Amino acid sequence: MPSMMKAAIFVEPGRIVLDDKVVPDIGPLDALVRITTTTICGTDIHILKGEYPVAAGLTIGHEPVGIIEKLGSAVTGYEEGQRVIAGAITPSGHSNATLSGCGSQCGAGTRHGWKPLGGWRFGNTIDGAQAEYLLVPDAMTNLAPIPDGLTDEQVLMCPDILSTGFGGAEAGRIRIGDTVAVFAQGPIGLCATAGARLMGASTIIGVEAIAARAVISRAMGADHVVDFSKEDPVAEIMRITDGRGVDVAIEALGRQETFEAALRVLRPGGTLSSLGVYSQDLRIPVAAFAAGLGDHRIVTTLCPGGKERMRRLMEVVASRRVDTGALVTHRFPLDDIEAAYDLFAHQRDGVLKVAITP
Amino acid sequence: MPSMMKAAIFVEPGRIVLDDKVVPDIGPLDALVRITTTTICGTDIHILKGEYPVAAGLTIGHEPVGIIEKLGSAVTGYEEGQRVIAGAITPSGHSNATLSGCGSQCGAGTRHGWKPLGGWRFGNTIDGAQAEYLLVPDAMTNLAPIPDGLTDEQVLMCPDILSTGFGGAEAGRIRIGDTVAVFAQGPIGLCATAGARLMGASTIIGVEAIAARAVISRAMGADHVVDFSKEDPVAEIMRITDGRGVDVAIEALGRQETFEAALRVLRPGGTLSSLGVYSQDLRIPVAAFAAGLGDHRIVTTLCPGGKERMRRLMEVVASRRVDTGALVTHRFPLDDIEAAYDLFAHQRDGVLKVAITP
Amino acid sequence: MPSMMKAAIFVEPGRIVLDDKVVPDIGPLDALVRITTTTICGTDIHILKGEYPVAAGLTIGHEPVGIIEKLGSAVTGYEEGQRVIAGAITPSGHSNATLSGCGSQCGAGTRHGWKPLGGWRFGNTIDGAQAEYLLVPDAMTNLAPIPDGLTDEQVLMCPDILSTGFGGAEAGRIRIGDTVAVFAQGPIGLCATAGARLMGASTIIGVEAIAARAVISRAMGADHVVDFSKEDPVAEIMRITDGRGVDVAIEALGRQETFEAALRVLRPGGTLSSLGVYSQDLRIPVAAFAAGLGDHRIVTTLCPGGKERMRRLMEVVASRRVDTGALVTHRFPLDDIEAAYDLFAHQRDGVLKVAITP
């Protein structure tokens, strides 16, 4: 194992560069994973643009696929050389939040054991996955062995977007026979569509203007794709549902327009499941909210993590219930990650997700 | 049975008057109930002020206690002379909404069986309870016999505020050991406090500036009452919870300030259970909402109705788990209901709820 | 409309005969439906054999597809001539059980509003569907219009076996990524398999010895089908799950062996969802039950009914999420229903379900 490695480092707003970094030492509960494949997330672009602040010098990335290089002295149940993934969110296992089933808000080490977004550590509060090596904290809680026969790319969506997208469907408590709308069919919206399909929704309506994404949306389970650039999505969804509205509306963009449209298409008693990252205050229109008397639910979900979550998601992939293959549109070696960022940040060439291989 | 009766009728904004009205004929599924006690709700004041529109000539009121005078030809399982209540919300029993467990949004007769607020009929879409006689639609779904030994006043809060307040606690899914804040300790907030106590919350914080209500709040189960006129309720609740925030925050007023404060005191992963009737768009501050990544839930509840709900609430009263006696602060004969409206609308003399007896 | 009709009538154990019967008069809440297609259920065979007692002279059958011939005077929202189905279970809509979301145990007219199996009326406590005409009680609660474009046979499984099978998956609270075993792949077990697939189970194991059923089992969603006549199903399921056991085991036969095997393959914390009709006391082996300390759940489900349930199931069929076409293996005119009973009771010729058309 070398002492130095390449890593994609946040320098200042507008600059993420590949640079040399010391391979980290690990503590007793950690593992060192040699990254074999990783990817770039929309959140990384927020970081790049300075919209989400992280420390200068931090390695970016939270979607690791790799091989265990070294295990902390107190870690049992794993072997060096095992192929593993870890979730984007790495709950400690022992915080009050984790023990309450809400590891995304894990506050291990804080007084109360809860911290908003505290489970998101990779590429946020500790060095991330866009590097040759990654320190995985609380390794026994977070390392999930990859089942035999699955390639890196097959499991690459599990750490974040599959978990997030399914999480949106799950938080919406979709039931057999539900009608569901999913606003935006980017990577997370597409996974939410797949999740809605998996949970038994009988009518799924994607909202998306990019034709290539509409095609994938249908492949992931959408029955209808509404092109919001050509028609009013609220009116069109009400038409498709014969005026009834949807049981569950999933917001997968993070904007006022989609949040509001999601609320407007909800039937009374319906659920708005929000996955978007909002950068501004949100407005709830009082009429769409039935003055607070419509028995509506608005729920938000941060990507669920932990090894059991990852195990389940990989089972879904292994069983061929969902195929995320179409989501990987481009591939780059780690050495070219700056080009990958450029492509992804500008959403050129129909990019959905890129695979980065050190 | 006389052919004419007294009823409190909405004439125009600013005017609800007691006038003569024909005792209604009933259809095969209806019942005619002779009202023995009813009350005035905050919503009735919204109607009085013209803030919530209803048809001119409508009888107001949705909280009936009375005696079955007459049963529709298809109604079985009841007897004339039985003492009964009906919920403020009268689901049909056969709409898709009712059959989905969401009778408050009952749309019997509509194409899809859902209609926002459709279950609220008394004093909204049909004549209400502030009268000598009340037609109860879908009587078999809605009439709940009063257990022996309970007085009218003991069950008078069941049709609306007890059901609503408990509904807020239930929608918050309060668990044993939770910390709960309830914003505003008016009649509904007080019942939400009682509901939180009944469900096992171990710390309950009421927010209220009126001293007399603070006293009742403690009697209903609050451990702390924060006087928002003297201290910032958000800061004070964070102090009481040692910086942790609350598991569930119940909004029982219907204003931006309380909605927002409720969100600000929530721990990550917590639930804002909203009971208020809002008259303006609501704003969700992005920081308090953790940019949509805090695993928060916002749920709204319209008073659950139907005879099974009423049966359960009366069981709670009969078992002395909750005593709503302190809520009835004033009593008027129906003949003086205009004076009662005057008192209640202006919140004079420490009024909480008034008992009206024809 | 004729005054007399043909109906399959229970005479005595061993004898169900086609005979003439008066077309029923309907009450204000009823509808008369002209049956266009119906079927025979395993329960009807229990009745035929005298294992489940019903009154002599009762018309059998609880799976109606037909056309509204006549509506009761108090029924609104429907038209004569509409194509409809009704569930095998017909909750009243207004019983305490229905209002509690448990219409299968509907006790309308009883003192408390609950009655074991009380929602099952067709072919049990009132005349059933194997006839030219059927009286549907509480029509507004139970009649579900058939969406355009669906044939009788496409919706024929909705009233009972699809609702029951899905109900078993739902009661098991199957989650994305679960491993599920379904014991017996008769009509109900096959629908439970389809339900498990619809809810996102990633590994589904059917247990069945009949080769033709194994083929359909795979088509409905099973990943593995264990032939219990050739191998021990408990051992084989433990092998398939690598010793882990299943998250949910569905019993769809009604025997001690399958109930017990279902318990033995459950992981700790798992759920046994039971759909079978048992004719004898059941034994829970203490070891498989972890002495009562395994956090196990055993849940039973009687076919959920009511028009909202039927609407949802028909949506699932219309959306092509599930195809029950392969379940209809034989077709008979009503005039030959005795032959159909003979075939079905003896399970000849690979029969799964028969379509009966008056």
Added chain:
Amino acid sequence: MPSMMKAAIFVEPGRIVLDDKVVPDIGPLDALVRITTTTICGTDIHILKGEYPVAAGLTIGHEPVGIIEKLGSAVTGYEEGQRVIAGAITPSGHSNATLSGCGSQCGAGTRHGWKPLGGWRFGNTIDGAQAEYLLVPDAMTNLAPIPDGLTDEQVLMCPDILSTGFGGAEAGRIRIGDTVAVFAQGPIGLCATAGARLMGASTIIGVEAIAARAVISRAMGADHVVDFSKEDPVAEIMRITDGRGVDVAIEALGRQETFEAALRVLRPGGTLSSLGVYSQDLRIPVAAFAAGLGDHRIVTTLCPGGKERMRRLMEVVASRRVDTGALVTHRFPLDDIEAAYDLFAHQRDGVLKVAITP
């Protein structure tokens, strides 16, 4: 810190003796707790009698209250000298079971992360709490600081019987207005009664023949106590509920008679929540089980553990919602623990729980 300590050690069936033992060394994730108070559980009596096998030489006991003596090298967030409790069940925090919210079946170190009863380690698979010092594994997951102002005896019931009893009420999903029966009012049944009361049950019926326990049962929340030695509890509960049966029946003894009676008093759609430890196969009477068609649920619960659970329970105690003071009927120094076992095993002198102080 001395190198030797006193400990209550299982020698062979019939013999638990106080003997000297080496104070354990701790690993990086462990803590050493100096026990200040502990108690004896019914399960310990099963061990004493040889009915539940443990290794010879094992220290017994799973209900620790004490002071942190020493922390493992990887443990953060605690200080030596802190007063703490740990649950009877000590989930690892990082097993798949724990991460699924089912830490009682924690299988850390096993291949799949699940193991029946695997979370129960103290006095079962590792040395227990009836000693001067206790090694607490996975300390960060399990050590819960005692709030200021609570005495040892006030929190002594939290590690096991309060968690178990409340767990039975929670698993029964008791709702406001429910009617609940609790079979047996020993320490766990009494805590289940308290849990039912805390969750809002409006009628609670304890079943118990010992007069002193009946008195405490009423203090913990029972409205009725049925003396099964004087009247048939099934008949009496049906009489009290006016023939309706109960919504939830909690079994807190572990015998066929109580299990069966619990099932017989359930209304259709009700839940049997089982807490008992069964030593023989159980029989489900087919009639009481409505042939499997009654929409019944049977759920079992092993004492939930982990520091968040303990924190919540201590909050309940601190808020005076429940007072377990009456449960401690006897007190012994650790030196006299053999006498305590003798008293407790023979249930002499009205003993409920004993406090043991090293």
